Amino acid sequence: MSIQPLITFKAGQCELDTSRRPYKAKPLPELGYVYLYSEDDLIHFCWRKRDDEATNPELDLVMIPTDGSFLPYDPKSTPQPSAAKTNGRIYSLKFSSSSQRYLFWLQSKSQARNNDPTYLSPRDRKIGDIVHRLLQGEEVDVTDELASVNNTDRRPDVDDDDDDDDETMEDVEGHHNQHEHRGTGSGGAGPGATGGDVREEGENSREGGADGARAAPSSSSAPTDASDAVRNFLESLRGQPGLSGGQQAQGIDKPYPHLSHLLPTSITVAVIDAIAANAPERLDTFLNFLPPAVIVLAGNNPDAFDGKNDPSAQAVEEAKASLSLEAKKSLLKKVLRSPQFHQALGTLTQALRDGGLPSIADALGINVENGGYLSSGGMPLGGGQAVEAFVEGVKKTVKDKK
């Protein structure tokens, strides 16, 4: 069985050096993905190397609903903006049932305009928010939620092609400000709210806002934070239709019909009629792509299929030979009208949009531009562009054949 992650995003692990105070979080250079999937109603929180299979995570934590939290390590939202300095975007996975924790640094390209490496874009925050809510046991419509961060104006001064670059980061640490400020974070989670006492790690910055993302209302920075947040949110919205491999690199999704919209029954049935009239022998090509049981059931001896085992090759050939032109036409039309075929078109479209174009085109002998990859590198085309490239490739292949 394969894994179908609920969400996947680029992130690396951090090593927490607890040998000295303040603790130091050291980002590990290995490129990877954090991803979550659901099995038996439990969420698995996983990390794997970029090159490894999703079925082979280095870290695989089975999460009990509400036990885990996934929150940014965000110096900006604290009452003391200078409290901690980092040079990366870090999220922390913690548990209410233990003091264990894991830190991850985001490896997607930073969206910051003022070279603030800690700047969390609305998309970064959205991802964190989705993960956090999944860990609370909420049902989250990931596609929808991410789409909600897409549909506004883009910043004109940012080059879309940069989206997919990996961020480099040398070091992250919470340090310097060890002085007490327990009394000031009135809006934040109280000590112990998430189990481990974060202050012991020198992560002072968490207190005011990180736990539950509530900024301390008493602090003077809070109102600006809110308007900042809204402004930043609106400004840095990016065309990211999804996070999976094929889609990440393409900017705003190209509006292009899905296969089901290109191949409605009215069109496909008419094409079968046209082929039957002009080149009836070609109908057999289509029959060869149907399940053998279906051919036998349509033939003159349907009992040759027992419902369990595939019918013999001989039974299939006999059935095929027994089919009249009319019977072939009506069998093909029946399949083209079936809900199963339409579901399959949906799956195929999705696979194309999600980065499957190179392998699918290859398997079908369709000559697509640049093998289905982006001209700039090794990423497969995604989204509407991938479906378009597929259909354009079909056109080219059909023309070349002549």
Next chain:
Amino acid sequence: MSGGWNTIESDAGVFTSLIENLGVKDVQFEELLTLDPSELATLQPLYGVIFLFKYPTDQPYSSASGPQDGTFDHDASQSIFFAAQTIQNACATQALLSVLMNKQQDVDIGSHLSDFREFTIELPPEFRGEALSNSDLIREVHNSFARSTPFADETQQQRSAEAEDVFHFIAYTPVNGVLYELDGLQPAPISHGACTPEEFPTRVVDVLQRRIARYDATEIRFNLLAMCRDLRARAREFGDDELLAREERKRKDWLFENALRRHNFVGFAGEVVKAVVEEKLKEGGEEGYDKWVKEGLERRKAAEKARRAGDGDVEMGG
């Protein structure tokens, strides 16, 4: 990852083939289109009813004091076959087996299921559910009816709400003179009072009508499948050739649909796209091709508009 259960469709043909492949003989499912006792009565001998609904519902499911209707019969958890549900995607199969496992007097459930019953009837309900989810045979047969998914891309996200609705299956069946509701998410079988097999159609419709009335009219989406004796067997006994021919045709349709369900359509779809593109080029050249794509985009926009306006299709899970 061999222990996974895939979702299967709630469909009379799928369920009938599923139990046949588990070794059950002369039993079939019929989809019920109305909540009418007389429609149910025509299917006698009737073994039980599978009720499928969207879950969770807008109403509380049960309270600490008991279910919304009927009473918990904790003694029956042991004496009849009742299994706690441990795996979401197995719930359809579990509901079917809940009926069959209590009908071994009336139905030939085959050697595999007989052995399974004998083994698990001694266990408490939660272990019966566990044993069921761990049965390789039952899982393999169940999974053989899952839709073919040739592209299980590892980075693929769960797609949009249209496929995400969760459904729950429960069973109603008369056992030992009592009408039981067998719901693996409840702590015990729920008794709805004394009931003979003859009274079952009337009684179960009463219970179902009360159940449906508890939900908001727009909220509840449900589906009812009756489990009854193979209708072809009766047609043969009565010499009803018309019924027999109709039922044989239905069987063939089920086999046809099941074969398509399991089919990997990629190659076929590829041929269809090629043929359509070729035809469009032949009819209208590049212009005809462009027009075809443009019309496709219009269709997509219309479909998306329609989906936002209404519910769209519902897929069965659980």
